[in-house]
Amino acid sequence: MPAPNRTLPPIPYDCLAAVPGFTVTSTDVTDGGAIDKRFIADASFGLDGENISPNLTWTGHPDATRSFVVTCFDPDAPTGSGFWHWVLIDIPGHVTELVTGAASGDCSGLPTGAFHVGNDTTSTCWTGPFPPAGHGPHRYVFAVHALSVESLGLDATARPAVVGFTMADVTLARAVLTATYEVPG
Numbered sequence: 065m066p067a068p069n070r071t072l073p074p075i076p077y078d079c080l081a082a083v084p085g086f087t088v089t090s091t092d093v094t095d096g097g098a099i100d101k102r103f104i105a106d107a108s109f110g111l112d113g114e115n116i117s118p119n120l121t122w123t124g125h126p127d128a129t130r131s132f133v134v135t136c137f138d139p140d141a142p143t144g145s146g147f148w149h150w151v152l153i154d155i156p157g158h159v160t161e162l163v164t165g166a167a168s169g170d171c172s173g174l175p176t177g178a179f180h181v182g183n184d185t186t187s188t189c190w191t192g193p194f195p196p197a198g199h200g201p202h203r204y205v206f207a208v209h210a211l212s213v214e215s216l217g218l219d220a221t222a223r224p225a226v227v228g229f230t231m232a233d234v235t236l237a238r239a240v241l242t243a244t245y246e247v248p249g
Contacts, residue, residue, distance in 0.1 A: 073139045073146065075205050076228075077238060086125045088208045088239035092118035092164055099204060099245040105194035111247070117150070117167035117190035118206075122160055125210040126236045130157045133209040133216070133231055134167075135224070138193065140202040148184045148224040149191050149204065154215050177215075181222045188220055198249020203242050210237040 093099055104113030120134060132155040141147035152167055155178040166173030167190040171180065180188040195202040212234045218227065 072203070075139055075203075075240070075242070076137060076146065077205075077207065077240065080232065083235050084126070084237040086122060086208075086210065086237050086239045088120055088122045088206065088241045090119050090121065090206070090241060093120075093206065093241060093243045095241045095243065097243055099193055099243045104192040104245060106192070109191075109194040111192075111194055113192050115168055115190065115192045116165050117162070119164040120162045120206060120208065120241075122208045122239050125160075125208075125239070128212055129210040129236055130214045131155055131211045131216075132157065132159065133211065133227065134162065135205075135207050135209070135227075136190075137205045137207070138195070138202050139205065140195070140200075142196065142199065149193065150206075151181045151183055151224045151227055152178055153181060153218065153222075153227060154178050157214070179220055181218065181220055181224065181227055183224065193245040195245060195247055197247040199247070201244040201246040203244055206241045206243070208239045209235050210239075212236050 102114040102116050103118050105111045106115040134152040136150035138147040159175045171189050183191050185191045216230045
């Protein structure tokens, strides 16, 4: 178990070249708030959540945006490299919302053309938070990346790091919402 006063790892976007921001909000997740149980992992991860992907809505992105990537990252996972819970790419540039549940279950609520690459569980859908019991609160960084290209030219076999590398030079702006979840010890 880590020391209660451990130094928190940086948010991954803090280590990249700065880009302008825009706004992402949610009817399900509050920036700075705790994530509700229905969005955490289910029994397959030893928890009693519903593993439903949360709603995200974004505004104020650049007019030149041609597509979006949506990610959710846990920088506090005890892995040395964090943990990717959600990597949804090639969202068309006219889309400004993912409804609750769009990226979970059979993922039938996804916008046409958008698809997941495998997250760190290898799932190609949303995987809700499942931090180790007693590890303290984990931050879940939801990011919407506005891109200058219609497609990253990747397929579903790409890994999250490859998505990040591929979008680095085509990211116009980024919106971030951070929430927390903790499993008591």
